[in-house]
Amino acid sequence: MLIPIIVGSIAVILSCLSQHRQNGWGLKAAFVIIFVFLALRYDYGNDYMTYLDGFKEITYKYNAHKFFDVTAWEPGWVLLNFVFKPFGFFTMVMFTSLLTCVVIYRFFRNFVPAKYQWLGIFLYCFDYELLLVPASAMRQNMGILLFLVGIEFLYKKRILGYLLLVGAASSFHYSARVLVPIALLAFVNIKINKFIAVLCSLIYVCLYLYGEPVFAFITSVTGTLFEKYTESYEGGTSLSSGLGLVYSLFLFGSVLYFAGMEFIRADLAEHEGVLPGQAEPFPVLAARRLLFKLAILTFMFTPLAFQLAMIARINMYFAPVMVAVYPIIAITTRNALYKLMLLGSLIPFTLYRFVVFFNSPVWEKKFGTYQTIFSLLNW
Secondary structure, rough: OOHHHHHHHHHHHHHHHHOOOOOOOHHHHHHHHHHHHOOOOOOOOOOOOHHHHHHHHHHOOOOOOOOOOOOOOOOHHHHHHHHHHOOHHHHHHHHHHHHHHHHHHHHHHOOOOOOHHHHHHHHHHHHOOOOOHHHHHHHHHHHHHHHHHHHHHHHOOOOOHHHHHHHHHHHOOOOHHHHHHHHHHHHOOOOOOOHHHHHHHHHHHHHHHHHHHHHHHHHHHHHHHHHHHOOOOOOOOOOOHHHHHHHHHHHOOOOOHHHHHHHHHHHHHHOOOEEOOOOOOOOOHHHHHHHHHHHHHHHHHHHHHHHOOHHHHHHHHHHHHHHHHHHHHHHHHOHHHHHHHHHHHHHHHHHHHHHHHHOOOOHHHHOOOOOOOOHHHOO
């Protein structure tokens, strides 16, 4: 637990040092630190040794006719393992770590306002579902990265490019096929008015309180379509109290409110890239709208993710957009009290979930102690 805290803290401090540049050296330095942390890890995460054993199985035991046998390993993952057969598993881990940092860095550069990139880095490092769990779930992490690249195609309505990336993602993790309908979000622009916001909030609460029939139906569907993954992921930290639900509603309400602003403030379209009264660059209007749509999906899936492992896996594709959405909200609002409430609750709650994660019997054993590949050397 100590090493992730140190790495995350250094990354946040570095990102703070270049708040006035969208592509500042501090952001780059932060991802260098994260890269070292990811690239040198050994037996860190619940699935690490499974992938190490799988690398040996794929590179030494697989025949050509098993290449597309997705009941064992997806073809994209098999191909990646074969490519790195001459270099070894640890080199492949370094490559995927580098790819992770490059893609996430590009996401920050393109979508996260410079002034609050420190907040995005904080969320990325201390929300265990964004950095630590994907680092363990290596195949799905490849799918997540391809989807994040696909967002750049999607908001520009380059659907073919997006679908090709989703196809590539599904070659690493079958669950990525559910991302195909997300292409419709590039064309669907439903204004988030008061009625829609209240309706979404009611559905959200009902799924928490009365979601058993929905859970049963989705379990039957996912059990048929994604049997391979239904038992391989443990759900996240649940909202164990009414206070937790109220806080979650506060965050969801914030997302809905500012999502509505993207559609009702016509002056935004005339100042694409800069908000009135703000010198800080923003993502273009189409990108902001798409990010908020994905954020709403993230919240709507959350009650289901607490109960259904497969939904938790699907939500892992959407969750990274929050590292952009919360900074966009923070820089958009002119209400100092609200901003204080947002940051003053978001940061402690994220840290609370971080501590709970490391004390969970599901994760504690494999994430509790960080060790590097150098621990294999006989000094």
